[in-house]
Amino acid sequence: MSMIADALGVSSATVSNALSGKGRVSADLVDKIRKKADELGYVPSNAGRALRTGRSNVLGLVLPDISNPLFPQIAQAMETAASNAGYGVLIADSRGKVTTQTQAISRLIERGVDGLVVIPRRGTRIGDVGCPVAMVDTPSTPGNTVSADHWEGGAKVARHLVDLGHQNFLLIGHDPASNVQNDRIGGMKSALGRNTRHTTIWLETLMHERGERASLGLIDHVQNGVTAIAAVSDLHALRVLTELQTSGIKVPQQVSVTGFDDLIFSPVVTPSLTTVHMDMARIAELAIAALVREIEQGKSTVQNGKAAKQTVTADTSKVSMELMVRASSGPAASPDAPFPTGETL
Amino acid sequence: MSMIADALGVSSATVSNALSGKGRVSADLVDKIRKKADELGYVPSNAGRALRTGRSNVLGLVLPDISNPLFPQIAQAMETAASNAGYGVLIADSRGKVTTQTQAISRLIERGVDGLVVIPRRGTRIGDVGCPVAMVDTPSTPGNTVSADHWEGGAKVARHLVDLGHQNFLLIGHDPASNVQNDRIGGMKSALGRNTRHTTIWLETLMHERGERASLGLIDHVQNGVTAIAAVSDLHALRVLTELQTSGIKVPQQVSVTGFDDLIFSPVVTPSLTTVHMDMARIAELAIAALVREIEQGKSTVQNGKAAKQTVTADTSKVSMELMVRASSGPAASPDAPFPTGETL
DNA sequence: ACTAACTGGTTAATCGATTAATCATACGCT
DNA sequence: AGCGTATGATTAATCGATTAACCAGTTAGT
Numbered sequence: 093m094s095m096i097a098d099a100l101g102v103s104s105a106t107v108s109n110a111l112s113g114k115g116r117v118s119a120d121l122v123d124k125i126r127k128k129a130d131e132l133g134y135v136p137s138n139a140g141r142a143l144r145t146g147r148s149n150v151l152g153l154v155l156p157d158i159s160n161p162l163f164p165q166i167a168q169a170m171e172t173a174a175s176n177a178g179y180g181v182l183i184a185d186s187r188g189k190v191t192t193q194t195q196a197i198s199r200l201i202e203r204g205v206d207g208l209v210v211i212p213r214r215g216t217r218i219g220d221v222g223c224p225v226a227m228v229d230t231p232s233t234p235g236n237t238v239s240a241d242h243w244e245g246g247a248k249v250a251r252h253l254v255d256l257g258h259q260n261f262l263l264i265g266h267d268p269a270s271n272v273q274n275d276r277i278g279g280m281k282s283a284l285g286r287n288t289r290h291t292t293i294w295l296e297t298l299m300h301e302r303g304e305r306a307s308l309g310l311i312d313h314v315q316n317g318v319t320a321i322a323a324v325s326d327l328h329a330l331r332v333l334t335e336l337q338t339s340g341i342k343v344p345q346q347v348s349v350t351g352f353d354d355l356i357f358s359p360v361v362t363p364s365l366t367t368v369h370m371d372m373a374r375i376a377e378l379a380i381a382a383l384v385r386e387i388e389q390g391k392s393t394v395q396n397g398k399a400a401k402q403t404v405t406a407d408t409s410k411v412s413m414e415l416m417v418r419a420s421s422g423p424a425a426s427p428d429a430p431f432p433t434g435e436t437l
Numbered sequence: 438m439s440m441i442a443d444a445l446g447v448s449s450a451t452v453s454n455a456l457s458g459k460g461r462v463s464a465d466l467v468d469k470i471r472k473k474a475d476e477l478g479y480v481p482s483n484a485g486r487a488l489r490t491g492r493s494n495v496l497g498l499v500l501p502d503i504s505n506p507l508f509p510q511i512a513q514a515m516e517t518a519a520s521n522a523g524y525g526v527l528i529a530d531s532r533g534k535v536t537t538q539t540q541a542i543s544r545l546i547e548r549g550v551d552g553l554v555v556i557p558r559r560g561t562r563i564g565d566v567g568c569p570v571a572m573v574d575t576p577s578t579p580g581n582t583v584s585a586d587h588w589e590g591g592a593k594v595a596r597h598l599v600d601l602g603h604q605n606f607l608l609i610g611h612d613p614a615s616n617v618q619n620d621r622i623g624g625m626k627s628a629l630g631r632n633t634r635h636t637t638i639w640l641e642t643l644m645h646e647r648g649e650r651a652s653l654g655l656i657d658h659v660q661n662g663v664t665a666i667a668a669v670s671d672l673h674a675l676r677v678l679t680e681l682q683t684s685g686i687k688v689p690q691q692v693s694v695t696g697f698d699d700l701i702f703s704p705v706v707t708p709s710l711t712t713v714h715m716d717m718a719r720i721a722e723l724a725i726a727a728l729v730r731e732i733e734q735g736k737s738t739v740q741n742g743k744a745a746k747q748t749v750t751a752d753t754s755k756v757s758m759e760l761m762v763r764a765s766s767g768p769a770a771s772p773d774a775p776f777p778t779g780e781t782l
Numbered sequence: 783a784c785t786a787a788c789t790g791g792t793t794a795a796t797c798g799a800t801t802a803a804t805c806a807t808a809c810g811c812t
Numbered sequence: 813a814g815c816g817t818a819t820g821a822t823t824a825a826t827c828g829a830t831t832a833a834c835c836a837g838t839t840a841g842t
Contacts, residue, residue, distance in 0.1 A: 093798065103822050108800060115801080116820055138549045139493065140798030142484035143827045150527070150548070161701050163509045171530050175541075180527050180548050182495070185516050196520075203495070203525050204483045305709070327702055330675075334707035337682040356506050357672055357702065362679035364650070438828065448792050453830060460831080461790055485828030488797045 152200035156213035169376035224386040231410040238406040240370035245413030246279025257424035258320035261290035326351035344422030363419030382406035497545035501558035514721035569731035576755040583751040585715035590758030591624025602769035603665035606635035671696035689767030708764035727751035
């Protein structure tokens with residue numbers, strides 16, 4: 093910057109003003125400075141700027157478990173949204189453990205991030221980090237900034253299956269402690285009409301009892317009349333799909349299968365999976381926007397009050413999910429013998 | 438830092454020396470300073486340090502396409518390795534396009550990263566970025582820093598299938614321009630003995646001709662005697678698996694199927710996928726180590742020569758892949774009628 | 783006893799950008 | 813002419829850590 097100033101015989105302050113457009117600089121000087129800057133290949137030093145302004149223009153992305161197959165979508169969406177807002181994204185993975193997560197967060201803070209996007213899980217507690225935090229969880233969770241409307245998503249698949257004439261459902265969750273999964277299952281249940289029956293199984297519990305690779309015992313359920321199996325993730329839907337096919341049960345002719353998240357393999361398996369897609373790009377946009385707003389006005393907030401509140405609020409806290417009807421769901425096999433009214437479980 | 442200095446009546450230089458262990462400070466003063474630093478909750482300012490030292494302690498991770506299902510593994514491994522070396526990881530996604538990639542890289546440079554880890558693809562060209570670069574591609578690619586030994590991996594699955602008595606193979610690739618996939622297929626071919634036959638199909642070409650969701654026409658191949666189908670990714674292996682099962686072909690009784698990468702769903706589909714696992718953690722470690730070495734000695738290199746060479750060299754350039762034998766591969770169906778010697782295609 | 787070397791610490795400059803305070807002109811108005 | 817007010821640019825302080833240069837005591841060597 094001082095090189096530009098010297099080259100043009102002006103002060104470095106003028107160069108700063110010219111490039112940032114803040115002070116009062118004559119129009120033609122601005123032009124000359126811009127030109128010279130390009131000519132010299134000037135790139136502002138983030139370090140210098142950060143030191144002076146106290147802002148790094150970097151956000152931290154905290155994930156409970158990077159190996160989550162949904163992560164690519166999340167990371168990509170966040171990176172894009174942040175980048176559009178002029179921010180970089182520093183990632184922190186906690187490999188499932190809560191202790192590592194705390195460490196990961198403090199590493200981010202030490203690196204001077206201006207804000208945090210946190211995808212929480214179970215015991216995630218965000219202590220007193222000194223910067224705004226956007227939480228992406230579920231609309232039903234207190235402190236949630238913005239997230240997909242998992243409940244509505246659940247309701248959408250369930251309604252889809254009901255419309256196809258299904259009356260006997262098997263709902264498959266993985267972790268009974270997950271807010272997201274509970275919302276999805278809750279939404280499903282809410283949309284199942286009076287003359288339907290449903291059972292819910294949680295894979296984690298099941299696998300804990302019978303081992304990782306255990307059969308899910310789907311044949312039994314099918315023999316008991318289940319014609320629709322709705323899982324909270326495509327990962328589980330896939331497992332269901334292959335287990336059914338191995339047992340010679342036709343999907344969707346005999347049983348319909350649905351998942352969640354529209355994972356990368358979902359369109360290409362046979363039959364392609366009916367699932368629920370979340371608009372991660374929009375969620376990321378809202379989360380980042382809320383975060384950036386708080387960061388940018390943060391200065392004043394900190395000055396006149398105690399400290400800015402931790403978790404920020406977005407314009408919209410829930411983003412609609414989209415039902416993707418594909419080949420794995422179809423009309424119920426035998427639309428005879430309706431079950432007696434009343435819900436099981 | 439000056440607060441610590443004031444509190445103990447020493448100069449800030451002494452505090453810096455004490456905490457960094459560089460200058461000469463008496464042992465008990467070091468203790469007192471450390472204690473006071475903890476007490477005051479001192480966290481060094483990266484901005485200040487970066488400004489002075491010219492190093493940000495942040496690395497950039499450049500990915501051609503974040504939606505690659507292997508990405509979680511990569512990101513996690515890189516994050517862990519970098520974090521252990523005291524570096525943060527800034528991600529940059531180029532969503533497949535080469536132009537976006539160039540932009541992404543320059544954004545990282547502007548942010549002042551000390552080094553770059555690049556997972557290249559096709560037209561990836563790293564221009565004159567002013568920092569060391571580690572390339573993770575294939576051992577056969579010039580400029581490769583470190584990567585999995587895809588060729589060996591291919592050879593391993595192929596040998597496994599040959600040992601099971603298979604003689605007629607279908608090899609499935611996706612993108613004929615991918616170095617990784619060519620290495621894998623090349624390795625496979627190299628390990629197929631003289632009295633075997635094989636055909637290779639590239640999905641991208643196929644899908645371009647017949648559309649995204651087109652059948653892969655596997656039944657034809659099976660009827661022509663193929664008993665083993667080896668794909669370059671679990672994603673394609675899964676597609677193969679479900680297509681076969683839908684057609685009523687038993688895996689592995691009639692046809693064996695293998696994949697690559699040990700993706701998250703591979704162990705849980707039915708039958709679980711035989712695949713090849715890459716030790717991403719080790720690859721990341723080697724790449725980061727090479728990068729960090731270059732960065733840390735970089736100062737001298739830049740001083741006495743022209744500039745440090747772009748891509749760094751690791752201790753080991755290829756990391757062995759591990760064959761994961763699961764349920765989707767088994768003995769060849771009919772070990773009769775060996776084919777005439779000579780390779781098809 | 784006088785110098786050399788060492789020990790433990792301080793001073794002050796520096797990295798690059800930002801910004802409040804200041805200054806010098808020129809212009810408009812009565 | 814004289815005063816107030818824009819306008820355009822400069823000065824200098826500042827953010828926080830690092831580090832070369834320097835300084836005051838102490839110890840060792842001859």
